[in-house]
Amino acid sequence: MSVIAAAEPPHVAHRDNHTHRDVNGGWLRPAVFGAMDGLVSNLALMTGVAGGAVTQQTIVITGLAGLAAGAFSMAAGEYTSVASQRELVLAELEVERRELRKHPGDEMLELAALYESRGVEPALAREVARQLSADPERALEVHAREELGVDPDDLPSPLTAALSSFGAFALGALLPVLPYLLGASSLWPAVLLALVGLFGCGAVVARVTARTWWFSGLRQLALGGAAAGVTYALGALFGTAVG
Template sequence: MSAEAHHSHRDVTGGWLRPSVFGAMDGLVSNLGLISGVAGSSASSHAVAVAGMAGLAAGAFSMAAGEYTSVASQRELVLAEIDVERRELIRHPSDELAELTEVYVRRGVEPELAREVARQLSVDPEQALEIHAREELGVGPADLPSPGVAAVSSFGSFAVGALLPLLPYLLGAASLWPAVVIALVGLFLCGAVVSRVTARSWWYGGLRQLLLGAGAAALTYGLGALLGTSLG
């Protein structure tokens, strides 16, 4: 008889959902702010559209480069530490066995049983390496993220978010309001989606992001209007 499932858990790591949605929100807020600032300076619709396209491209490439560098550096660090552990398992197997035994003893397993469990798990070198890596580094060799995937997903999610407030201008809009409305709706939806990996309600998450985006747009619009007047 299989074990009965009494309850289930949400993905507490966020998986792909969290970074993708936050990338889209970053694109929404940053490009909405840029577009609002340029529009506030009394620039033409064409100038606003050009600025929005430049903001989309620059932000997306910056996000992709930053994410690639960050993930690649972290991956290289973890792989270097895993190599250290691999060499220790080869050079000092008895010390590593004692170390793993102590881990299970600290968790409440009787010493003799802990040693036998550690011995059996250490028969396979690759399994032993994975167990030691998880216990000492908190990550397994197979769990390391791909820098390329991280860069592409960051680029794509930021670009989609940044495109939303720009879209009305690309379709011929002459005022800022269509861009603001579309961007705020997008922020509300992103905030609501993020609530899937938090304990907050969907309306709270959506409203919070909407208000943050509205605040950013208002501030940059005011700054653009001020600079447009003083520098004009």
């Protein structure tokens, strides 16, 4: 009876509510980090310069330079980081592929022992390991997931990470500059727009995490506001000292 029940299709409610979002695509972390970093760093940079009582033109040039430099730096850093991690995983996969080719029997026993350690009956564990090991590519995939914790077919893309980081940083860094480009003559419109952007980014991030939208939004607002306040104070202090 239990075998029949196991063969039945899943209940519609379970099927509809048991889908998962892509957590290994390599785009979410650099995009979120890029947007937040762009907002906070460029806002802090511009307020720090503004605290030194410089001209409006200097503030705008500083903001645009910070946008360009930060976006390219983030993209280069993400590409190098993800590419290095990917190359390391590929090297380890090649080691595993070589072991499967040279010692298939030992690798099959290793997989059976792993399943036994998780509570599978010894005879069943050996049979499962035997069937999975029949196809070398499937065996590699299983060993990679069990031993390395990675999916060989779903490795993050360096280019995706770089482009996500570049675009997100540029978009975030643009917000503090935008009021000046539209004709604003004081710092406050830039600060207000950037703070709204910080809250909005935090709220959007909450859509893909377990946090509430208001908590995530307020957290980003507080962190970004604190950074801007500190750098403005430092800019005013150093501007006065230099002047």
